[in-house]
Amino acid sequence: MYSFEPSEEQQMLVDAVGKYAINDLRPAAHEAEESREFPRKLVSKGWELGLLQASTPEAYGGFGERSAVTCALAVEEMAFGDLAGALAVMTPSLFATPILLTGSEEQKQEYLPRVIEGDWAPYTAALIEYRFDFDPNALKTTAKASAGDYILDGEKAFVPFAKDAEAMIVYADLDGITQGFIVPKNSAGLTISNERENLMGLNALPMYRVKLDTVKVPASNRLGGASGHNFELVLASMRIASASAAVGVAKASFEYAKNYAKEREAFGVKIAQKQAIAFMLAEMATEIEAMRLLTWEAAWKLDNQKDDAATEAYLAFTGAADMAMMVTDRGVQILGGHGYIREHPVELFMRNGRGFAMLVGLAIV
Amino acid sequence: MTIEFESPKPIVQTQFVLKTVAEEMMRSKSRYFDEHEHEIPWDYIEFMHTAMKSMGVGSLAPKEKSNGGNGGEPKEKRPPIAYQSLAAQIEMLSWGDVGFYLITPGGGLGAAAVQAAGTSEQKAKFLARFTEDKPTFAAMCMTEAGAGSDTSAIRARAVLDEKTNEWVINGEKIFVTAGDKAFTEYEKFGGGFIVVWASIDPSAGRAGMRAFVVESGTKGVTVSKLEHKLGIRASDTATISLVDARVPYDHILGSPTVEKTTTGFKGAMATFDATRPLVAASGLGVARAALEFLKEKLDENGVEIRYGLPRQKLSNIEREFIDMEIMLKSAWLMVIKAVWMADNKKPNALESSMSKVRAGDVGTKITQKAVEILGPLGYSREFLLEKWFRDAKITDIYEGTGQINRLVVARQILGYSGSELR
Ligand SMILES: Cc1cc2nc3c(=O)[nH]c(=O)nc-3n(C[C@H](O)[C@H](O)[C@H](O)COP(=O)(O)OP(=O)(O)OC[C@H]3O[C@@H](n4cnc5c(N)ncnc54)[C@H](O)[C@@H]3O)c2cc1C
Numbered sequence: 001m002y003s004f005e006p007s008e009e010q011q012m013l014v015d016a017v018g019k020y021a022i023n024d025l026r027p028a029a030h031e032a033e034e035s036r037e038f039p040r041k042l043v044s045k046g047w048e049l050g051l052l053q054a055s056t057p058e059a060y061g062g063f064g065e066r067s068a069v070t071c072a073l074a075v076e077e078m079a080f081g082d083l084a085g086a087l088a089v090m091t092p093s094l095f096a097t098p099i100l101l102t103g104s105e106e107q108k109q110e111y112l113p114r115v116i117e118g119d120w121a122p123y124t125a126a127l128i129e130y131r132f133d134f135d136p137n138a139l140k141t142t143a144k145a146s147a148g149d150y151i152l153d154g155e156k157a158f159v160p161f162a163k164d165a166e167a168m169i170v171y172a173d174l175d176g177i178t179q180g181f182i183v184p185k186n187s188a189g190l191t192i193s194n195e196r197e198n199l200m201g202l203n204a205l206p207m208y209r210v211k212l213d214t215v216k217v218p219a220s221n222r223l224g225g226a227s228g229h230n231f232e233l234v235l236a237s238m239r240i241a242s243a244s245a246a247v248g249v250a251k252a253s254f255e256y257a258k259n260y261a262k263e264r265e266a267f268g269v270k271i272a273q274k275q276a277i278a279f280m281l282a283e284m285a286t287e288i289e290a291m292r293l294l295t296w297e298a299a300w301k302l303d304n305q306k307d308d309a310a311t312e313a314y315l316a317f318t319g320a321a322d323m324a325m326m327v328t329d330r331g332v333q334i335l336g337g338h339g340y341i342r343e344h345p346v347e348l349f350m351r352n353g354r355g356f357a358m359l360v361g362l363a364i365v
Numbered sequence: 366m367t368i369e370f371e372s373p374k375p376i377v378q379t380q381f382v383l384k385t386v387a388e389e390m391m392r393s394k395s396r397y398f399d400e401h402e403h404e405i406p407w408d409y410i411e412f413m414h415t416a417m418k419s420m421g422v423g424s425l426a427p428k429e430k431s432n433g434g435n436g437g438e439p440k441e442k443r444p445p446i447a448y449q450s451l452a453a454q455i456e457m458l459s460w461g462d463v464g465f466y467l468i469t470p471g472g473g474l475g476a477a478a479v480q481a482a483g484t485s486e487q488k489a490k491f492l493a494r495f496t497e498d499k500p501t502f503a504a505m506c507m508t509e510a511g512a513g514s515d516t517s518a519i520r521a522r523a524v525l526d527e528k529t530n531e532w533v534i535n536g537e538k539i540f541v542t543a544g545d546k547a548f549t550e551y552e553k554f555g556g557g558f559i560v561v562w563a564s565i566d567p568s569a570g571r572a573g574m575r576a577f578v579v580e581s582g583t584k585g586v587t588v589s590k591l592e593h594k595l596g597i598r599a600s601d602t603a604t605i606s607l608v609d610a611r612v613p614y615d616h617i618l619g620s621p622t623v624e625k626t627t628t629g630f631k632g633a634m635a636t637f638d639a640t641r642p643l644v645a646a647s648g649l650g651v652a653r654a655a656l657e658f659l660k661e662k663l664d665e666n667g668v669e670i671r672y673g674l675p676r677q678k679l680s681n682i683e684r685e686f687i688d689m690e691i692m693l694k695s696a697w698l699m700v701i702k703a704v705w706m707a708d709n710k711k712p713n714a715l716e717s718s719m720s721k722v723r724a725g726d727v728g729t730k731i732t733q734k735a736v737e738i739l740g741p742l743g744y745s746r747e748f749l750l751e752k753w754f755r756d757a758k759i760t761d762i763y764e765g766t767g768q769i770n771r772l773v774v775a776r777q778i779l780g781y782s783g784s785e786l787r
Pocket of ligand 1 (some may be wrong): 275505508539760764767
């Protein structure tokens with residue numbers, strides 16, 4: 001059957017996340033972006049909503065089963081508040097979710113309770129590389145098997161909270177395929193840049209470069225254990241999260257522009273009464289809905305282990321990234337000159353909107 | 366409730382059957398009827414009539430009653446899927462050939478109007494014919510030379526003759542899809558009808574607009590012209606003139622008196638909420654045909670689509686193809702959501718117009734791009750692709766142009782009335 005109505009449980013979660021997004025994240029977003037710091041108190045408050053905990057079985061310290069659809073709903077809602085804040089709250093998932101999805105039993109038992117049971121703590125992952133043709137399936141960072149260990153070499157970029165991370169998953173090329181490796185804090189050969197990344201947007205999210213110079217990890221730290229894991233599944237989950245976040249940011253821009261257009265007057269009418277504006281809004285709403293549905297379908301396919309789930313996640317990610325750019329650009333356009341001024345959030349939405357095409361790996365469902 | 370994307374089994378089965386029909390009965394004749402406009406594909410029509418009768422689908426209009434009530438114990442209640450099923454059928458038939466789909470016997474838009482605005486007696490009286498022996502058609506006549514998008518500008522007039530208790534209708538309707546088959550009395554067809562929109566009180570504006578069922582062969586009514594078109598040439602597009610045409614009193618759909626409300630007009634709009642996603646589905650069927658054809662030709666020429674690569678590593682053809690696929694899939698989900706809402710009796714004016722906006726855009730873009738990518742092969746009449754390009758364009762025009770549907774969407778999201786946003 002087809003059905004487009006969240007379950008009661010999902011709706012409750014969405015409502016709770018929505019409240020946090022609107023009452024906590026959004027009011028803090030501007031100041032956080034300008035001061036390059038998200039109040040840790042707010043991050044903790046978001047963590048207490050228990051998104052990750054609700055996706056983790058009791059055996060590993062959580063209280064639920066993971067559903068990509070539910071996560072997609074929650075990510076959209078949270079990103080609607082503020083993207084940087086949402087990513088900060090969800091950073092520990094970058095570490096925990098791949099373990100939950102593809103980790104060995106030992107890895108799950110060792111790491112999941114640690115991440116889940118306490119307060120928000122900086123566990124993270126390093127996927128992105130600083131190259132124009134960055135491709136998660138063709139990494140330059142390498143892993144080589146060597147006498148029961150793996151040796152990691154390379155450089156990673158845009159790694160959230162790397163500075164004080166307890167542990168991170170580093171993705172590297174192992175004989176032509178991408179594999180994740182659990183790298184603990186203070187591993188020999190691991191250097192984290194002192195300088196934070198300086199990007200067009202997402203400045204409230206502290207991100208760092210990570211250098212790996214013959215970093216040795218035991219074979220048991222390979223995600224999934226000795227035989228490794230299915231990276232496609234991890235990547236699909238990342239893409240669905242990015243797509244959901246893109247829908248959330250686009251919706252934020254759309255809603256703001258819509259409300260503005262109903263207030264602002266020009267030539268004796270509200271600007272929303274002009275077709276040039278109204279049609280932009282209609283198209284924005286249509287595109288947002290289109291990509292939301294495609295993302296939901298991809299998430300549903302992932303949950304139901306459909307063969308084409310990974311392809312669908314790729315399509316949703318690619319489409320949602322374009323959509324976010326189109327919609328957030330129009331958000332600025334509808335506010336005119338005022339849209340260009342940082343007092344209104346639409347310019348931040350636009351800067352964030354541009355990022356989705358390259359920012360796979362900063363969120364995961 | 367929950368979020369789910371599993372196509373219901375009965376729908377998948379119907380699609381499977383219709384795919385064969387599309388290939389054997391439609392595609393094989395597409396070129397011929399494109400080049401012989403105004404000839405009637407009798408074989409297709411008769412085949413479809415027989416097939417639909419034997420499948421128990423008299424008409425493409427969804428049934429009121431739930432399926433499976435054989436008088437025994439009430440079965441476990443399944444969620445209704447009539448509109449979803451209809452959308453899937455229309456998509457598949459249009460994948461075969463939209464022109465043919467539009468002349469599939471059954472109620473079409475005429476029956477949809479009766480469904481949406483008629484009383485139960487009227488439904489019984491007018492809709493039974495579609496399951497009888499001969500293929501039968503109905504059509505919807507709203508548009509006039511001076512009134513297209515602005516339906517409130519129609520000039521057709523209906524006056525009650527109190528002596529005979531008949532409505533007397535005058536006016537001229539243009540662009541009536543299947544108007545000829547619904548109105549002209551062909552021996553091979555059963556008697557159809559047209560639904561004619563006219564005003565019973567021009568001073569009342571939209572509140573005075575009503576639809577009338579005019580039986581085929583009614584005196585004073587003539588099919589005065591058949592259009593020559595860019596595409597969908599297998600489908601007749603008729604001009605119908607009504608000169609003192611008399612129809613019985615109870616052929617009026619909706620109330621015969623004018624209140625100071627716009628209920629009459631709302632009847633027409635309710636029809637559109639139901640039919641817009643179906644028109645969208647049709648447009649997406651053509652788009653899918655074009656995209657699949659493109660894929661086939663790329664495969665033949667050894668061009669692979671490498672899914673999963675970041676944008677900047679894709680070739681131009683790959684980028685275009687992937688974009689087309691994103692457009693098509695997401696547009697289809699919008700259609701499904703709109704008809705799912707209709708099935709579940711949720712108000713869907715917004716979703717239904719959104720799906721039409723998107724399908725109008727997507728159908729046009731995909732067929733345009735497919736022709737472009739295949740170069741001379743795309744432009745040649747050796748293949749049907751160039752025809753699908755011509756066929757697809759209609760989706761953005763009828764049942765409310767792309768602009769009109771944008772207006773509907775915008776009014777919905779802004780909470781504006783028609784006078785606040787024109
Ligand atoms: C093949 C075919 C089959 C058809 N079948 C039927 C049928 O079965 N029954 C029936 O009743 N009609 C039918 N139509 C008519 C169709 O619905 C109309 O053509 C359509 O609604 C547009 O009306 P118009 O052609 O008069 O264009 P116009 O209304 O003159 O529009 C011209 C342009 O102006 C734009 N426009 C108009 N109003 C606005 C506005 N307020 N804001 C912004 N832009 C605006 C339109 O989008 C369009 O781009 C059919 C048409 C065709 C071509």
